[in-house]
Amino acid sequence: MSARLPIRTTLWCVKLRRQSATHFAALLAALTLCAGLAQAQTLITPQASGFEENSQIAAVFAKAQIQGSIAILDVSQQRLVGHNGERAATRFIPASTFKIANSLIGLSRKAVSSVDEVFYHYDGQPVYLASWAHDMSLRDALRVSNVPAYQQLAKKIGLSAMQSEVSKLNYGNADIGSQVDQFWPKGPLKISPIEQSQFLARLAQTQLPLPQSAQIAVRDIMQLESGNGWTLYGKTGLYRTSPSDIGWFVGWIEENGKIYSFALNMDQAKETPLSQRIQLSKDSLQALGLMKK
DSSP: OOOOOOHHHHHHHHHHHHHHHHHHHHHHHHHHHHHHHHHHTSOOOHHHHTOEEOHHHHHHHHHHTOOEEEEEEETTTTEEEEEOHHHHTSOBOOGGGGHHHHHHHHHHTTSSSSTTSOOBOOOSOOOSSGGGSSOBOHHHHHHHTOHHHHHHHHHHHOHHHHHHHHHHTTOTTOOOTTOTTTTTTTSSOOBOHHHHHHHHHHHHTTOSSSOHHHHHHHHHHHEEEEOSSEEEEEEEEEEOOSSSEEEEEEEEEEETTEEEEEEEEEEEOTTSOTTHHHHHHHHHHHHTTOSOO
16 A cells, blocks of 8 residues: 655655746846856857958058058948957957947936036136146036046946946946046046947947937047048047057048947057047048048
8 A cells, every 4th residue: 555645745856846947947037147257258259240351551550650450330231340359359348449338328318418508517626637627517527538527427437327327338348447537538448449349339320328418419529631532530549558548539421321430549659649549440441442532
């Protein structure tokens, strides 16, 4: 005669099975989420991104005797070309190029009401550049790359909100650390030229997960110059390090209804003019038949 479990014991076993199944499902979901986050943070390789080395752009860098890379994304063709794909896939501290994202986040979080609101008030203390010693709006601060102004904006946004928005934007490694006013000039935030070109392509098309009004306003203050059927948008950056600094110039051009986003990253020797970042980018774009004079 087979033994029978008491009803109470049987019900307890059923409940235990259900709880175990629930816990297993939760664990599986958590592992899946972690795997997804890890995948989102995986550095894009030149091969995975479809990066094409371009000999004409390589010649531009060789002529200038510059060690660096550039990634240029033809948005309509989803074609990524440039020079030095390995470096283009390597993450660097974004320095002042993060002021683009900082502006977007400040507007999105209502830390500043518009690009023309005078939010920064100079306190009279010594600053690195004389051009920073003025009260400024975002439009003014971006133009002269005012570090104290953007540090003040970041503090107003706050660490938690900033981390949330940087993660939402999937900006490079999305790691802002614990100092809300230092993570882009000193780290730990890093981003590759390829990732910069992708981020800027989304901004140029108003496709970032932020209010459209903020994206349109930031595009407006990023406009640098126009030519024969084209308009250039961009922002420079400079990370101070040794033996040479790291120079950035990132942005996009709109030409004949098409968008070409780009990100240049180069070794900026102390004796190399800062204007070289912009000129080398223009020469690279012109090597592809863009920005014709």
